[in-house]
Every structure is written in C-alpha cells, then in structure tokens.
Amino acid sequence: MSDALGFQPDPVVRTNDLVIGCIGAGMIMAECHLAAYHEAGFKVGAIASRTESKAAAVAKRWGIAKVHATPEALIADPSIEILDIAYPPDQQPALIYAALKQPHIKAILAQKPLALTLADAIALRDAAAKAGKVLSVNQNMRYDQSMRVLKQIIDRGDLGEIVFAQIDMHAIPHWQGFLADYDRLTLANMSVHHLDVLRFLFGEPVEITTQTRRDPRTTFEHSDGITVSTLRFASGVLAVSLEDVWSGPRAEGYDNDQSITFRVEGTAGVAKGSIGWPTGAASTLSYASQTATGGKWVSPTWDTMWFPHAFIGVMEQLQHAVKTGTPPALSVADNVKTVALIEAGYRSIAEGRTVKLSEISTN
Structure with a gap:
C-alpha cells in the first residue's frame, strides 16, 4: 500500500498459495516468520526442528497441522x-542440498549468512542452478519499511547524486548459542544486514576497509566484536557501517540508550532515520530535498515494523518468483556478492589493509 506521499513502505502480496514447510522453532521462526505468514495468509503445512517437542509447541501456537520428527522428514x-x-x-x-534433490520442493528460503565460507555459498548457488530450483536468502533488512522508502527516494532522484552514507548501530544483538562454535561473529552475523542493505541502496562496492576489537560483554572467543567498515562504491558513494555491539554497560538502574540510525547525503538533499529493532518500535525516516520538498523536512509514516512485517515481503517475493518463473528479488546469485563483501571485510581485518572486491572471486 502507498502512503500519502506516494511511497510504498510494504510490498503488495501478489502470491500466497504455495505450501511452506518450516525448519526451526527458535525465536526468529516463532516470532517473525510465522507471525508474518499468519498475517499475510500464507499456507504453512508443516514444521520440524532439532527438538520435536519444541516444534510441536510452535505448531500449536500457530495452528500448523503437521509436525515432523526431523528436518529430513519434513524435506x-x-x-x-x-x-x-x-x-x-x-x-x-546439508538441508539445502537435501531439498534440491526433492522434486516436490520448488524453492528454498535460506537464512543469512547463507554459509560460513564464500566457497560454500558459491557451491550452493551453483547446485541450485543445476537443479533448476529457486534459492533465495532471507536478507530481510531490505524489506524494513525505512529502507524500502529510502530506496524509492534515492531511485527517483530526490537526493540528487549520493555522496555519503552511514549506518550507526549501538545495540546488543542476541547472540545465539551456536555462534560460540564459530571463529566469526559480528561481521558475518550482524554486519551482514547493513552491508547487504548498502549494496541494495547503492550498488556494488569496489573496496572495503574493516577494523575491529573484542566485545567485552561476549564471553566466548571471537575474532570480531565491535566492527567499523568503510566502503567505496563504483558510483563514488563513500559509506560507513558501524556495529557497536558493546554500546556501553548494561546493569540494573543503567539507562538504556540502544539505537540504530542512518544518514544518506546527496547533492540535492539528505535522508536520515532510525531502525526500530533495538527498542521494538517502527523504523523512521525523514528527508529534505531541494527538488522534491522545497528544502523542508518531510517524514513518511507507516504502521508496520521490520520485525515481523518484513518477513512478509521476503516470503512473498519467493512465492511470486516460483509462480511467475521470474528471478526472486533476493536471489542467491545476488547474495553471493554480499558473502563476498563479508569475506573481503575479514581479509581486511586479518591483513590490516583496504581490500578491493576484485580480489575476491565469486566464480
């Protein structure tokens, strides 16, 4: 639906009649995926997880008729x-490879990061193409309402030529327990949102410089805690992505000021706003344009939120791709470029230098 200013914060649901099988019963599935699918009227036919009783509890909550004992049984x-x-x-x-062999499965929605290494992500991309299946990656920040409206403002030229952009995060993610087993933390599991959405907004970066330090709150071993990445894009845009996952002490009586803000500056205007995730609020955006608003600040509004409403768009774009035989908006081929950007960031950390994306092969 369009707002009063002609923007479309949320996509129209064009296709919702394919049967979905869900693997996983944790917070992101129970609170985001399934809440969004329920609101959109998507058909969820079955669920499975590592723990059958947990899957059964989530199935009962969301009215899912079938619970499989294992993910393999669901596939x-x-x-x-x-x-x-x-x-x-x-x-x-392993689950993706198993699904690619099943004739009844037409498409797969994978989580990000798609894989722990760029080589594995490339192999998955190529295997899906060979199997003739649609593989899409859940880069849901592209469906955050502020990011969608910002993209529309940029694309219609209201800000002129984009000069500089910044995403400034001071917030504490919920690090899932399994991350303690990996040697990569923030860049692969949090920055992936911001680096991907910067690609969505500005096209392909040509180089990245990333610096990091340990996060004092995270007790398990990790190579990257607080991260700061500077990107230069082919268009000339200079961008900074800051993930301050420390963001200060947290204790009883301490006033919590977690936030994620963004700013985009162009030759004809500026857009700025906030991502609502840390506080459980809707994201915001305001912009002033010499050409579109007479230099006055304008603030589009919406009633929806990144969590859970963005997940409607993510699943809708995949269903629509299957139904129409067109590539999904969140294609695996595009996502491999985001994985390559993360890989370049880790190389920058390891070698203490700026890394050109031309050094990172995606063939």
Whole structure:
C-alpha cells in the first residue's frame, strides 16, 4: 500500500498459495516468520526442528497441522512446495542440498549468512542452478519499511547524486548459542544486514576497509566484536557501517540508550532515520530535498515494523518468483556478492589493509 506521499513502505502480496514447510522453532521462526505468514495468509503445512517437542509447541501456537520428527522428514514430505530454513549456518547447507534433490520442493528460503565460507555459498548457488530450483536468502533488512522508502527516494532522484552514507548501530544483538562454535561473529552475523542493505541502496562496492576489537560483554572467543567498515562504491558513494555491539554497560538502574540510525547525503538533499529493532518500535525516516520538498523536512509514516512485517515481503517475493518463473528479488546469485563483501571485510581485518572486491572471486 502507498502512503500519502506516494511511497510504498510494504510490498503488495501478489502470491500466497504455495505450501511452506518450516525448519526451526527458535525465536526468529516463532516470532517473525510465522507471525508474518499468519498475517499475510500464507499456507504453512508443516514444521520440524532439532527438538520435536519444541516444534510441536510452535505448531500449536500457530495452528500448523503437521509436525515432523526431523528436518529430513519434513524435506521428504511431498506436500511441501517451499522450504523455509531458520537453522545454524553450519547445518544449513546439508538441508539445502537435501531439498534440491526433492522434486516436490520448488524453492528454498535460506537464512543469512547463507554459509560460513564464500566457497560454500558459491557451491550452493551453483547446485541450485543445476537443479533448476529457486534459492533465495532471507536478507530481510531490505524489506524494513525505512529502507524500502529510502530506496524509492534515492531511485527517483530526490537526493540528487549520493555522496555519503552511514549506518550507526549501538545495540546488543542476541547472540545465539551456536555462534560460540564459530571463529566469526559480528561481521558475518550482524554486519551482514547493513552491508547487504548498502549494496541494495547503492550498488556494488569496489573496496572495503574493516577494523575491529573484542566485545567485552561476549564471553566466548571471537575474532570480531565491535566492527567499523568503510566502503567505496563504483558510483563514488563513500559509506560507513558501524556495529557497536558493546554500546556501553548494561546493569540494573543503567539507562538504556540502544539505537540504530542512518544518514544518506546527496547533492540535492539528505535522508536520515532510525531502525526500530533495538527498542521494538517502527523504523523512521525523514528527508529534505531541494527538488522534491522545497528544502523542508518531510517524514513518511507507516504502521508496520521490520520485525515481523518484513518477513512478509521476503516470503512473498519467493512465492511470486516460483509462480511467475521470474528471478526472486533476493536471489542467491545476488547474495553471493554480499558473502563476498563479508569475506573481503575479514581479509581486511586479518591483513590490516583496504581490500578491493576484485580480489575476491565469486566464480
């Protein structure tokens, strides 16, 4: 639906009749995927997880008729047309490969990061193409309402030529327990949102410089805690992505000021706003344009939120791709470029230098 200013914060649901099988019963599935699917009227036919009783509890909550004992049993269920995976990234590739062999599964929605290494992500991309299946990656920040409206403002030229952009995060993610087993933390599991959405907004970066330090709150070993990445894009845009996952002490009586803000500056205007995730509020955006608003600040509004409403768009774009035979908006081929950007960031950290994306092969 369009707002009073002509923007479309949320996509129109064009296709919602394919049967979804969900793997995973944690917070992201129970509170985001399934809440969004219920609101959109999507058909969820079955669920499975590592713990059958947990899957059963989530199924009862959301009225899902079938609970499978294992993810493999769900993948083999001939009634499932779309596989929706919310699983640790080290275990996700095996499920994707199993699904690619099933004739009844038409498409797969994978979590990000798609895989722990760029080589694994490329292999998954190529295997999906060979199998003739649609593989999409859940880069849901692209469907945050502020990011969608910002993209529309940029694309219609209201800000002129984009000069500089910044995403400034001071917030504490919920690090899932399985991340303690990996040697990569923030860049792969939090910055991935911001680096991907910067690609969505500005096209392809040509180089990245990333610096990091440990996060004092995270007790398990990690190579990257607080991260700061500077990107230069082919268009000339200079951008900074800051993930301050420390953001200060947290204790009883301490006033919590967690926030994520963004700013985009162009030759004809500026857009700025906030991402509502840390506080459970809707994201915001305001912009002033010499050409579109007479230099006055204008603030589009919406009633929806990143969590859970963005997940409607993510699943809708995949269903619509299957129904129409067109590539999904969140294609695996595009996502491999985001994985390559993360890989370049880790190389920058390891070698203490700016890394050009031309050094990172995606063939």
